[in-house]
Amino acid sequence: MDYKIETYEAFDDHIDETEPEVRVWGVTWSPSVAFERIDPIGYRVAMSDWLSHMEVAEQYCPDCDLFLWDACACDSPTQRGDAQ
Numbered sequence: 001m002d003y004k005i006e007t008y009e010a011f012d013d014h015i016d017e018t019e020p021e022v023r024v025w026g027v028t029w030s031p032s033v034a035f036e037r038i039d040p041i042g043y044r045v046a047m048s049d050w051l052s053h054m055e056v057a058e059q060y061c062p063d064c065d066l067f068l069w070d071a072c073a074c075d076s077p078t079q080r081g082d083a084q
């Protein structure tokens with residue numbers, strides 16, 4: 001599936017904050033760019049895993065494709081576990 005550009009940017013920021021730069025022959029690339037270009041399928045799988053983790057941590061809403069530090073348009077954050 002495709003995500004909002006902001007979702008890709010959040011994943012890229014996460015990679016760039018947690019992985020070292022890729023350096024070859026004096027040329028450097030950000031790890032997010034290197035990952036996505038060298039192994040685009042692996043990148044997608046890793047992003048999906050990360051979003052699942054963020055959803056469990058209640059920081060991402062897959063229905064809205066939004067992180068909860070932005071405005072989530074549905075009620076999912078308030079529906080966890082306490083339904084009557």
Ligand SMILES: [Zn+2]
Pocket residue numbers: 061062063064065072073074075076
């Ligand atoms: Zn939502």
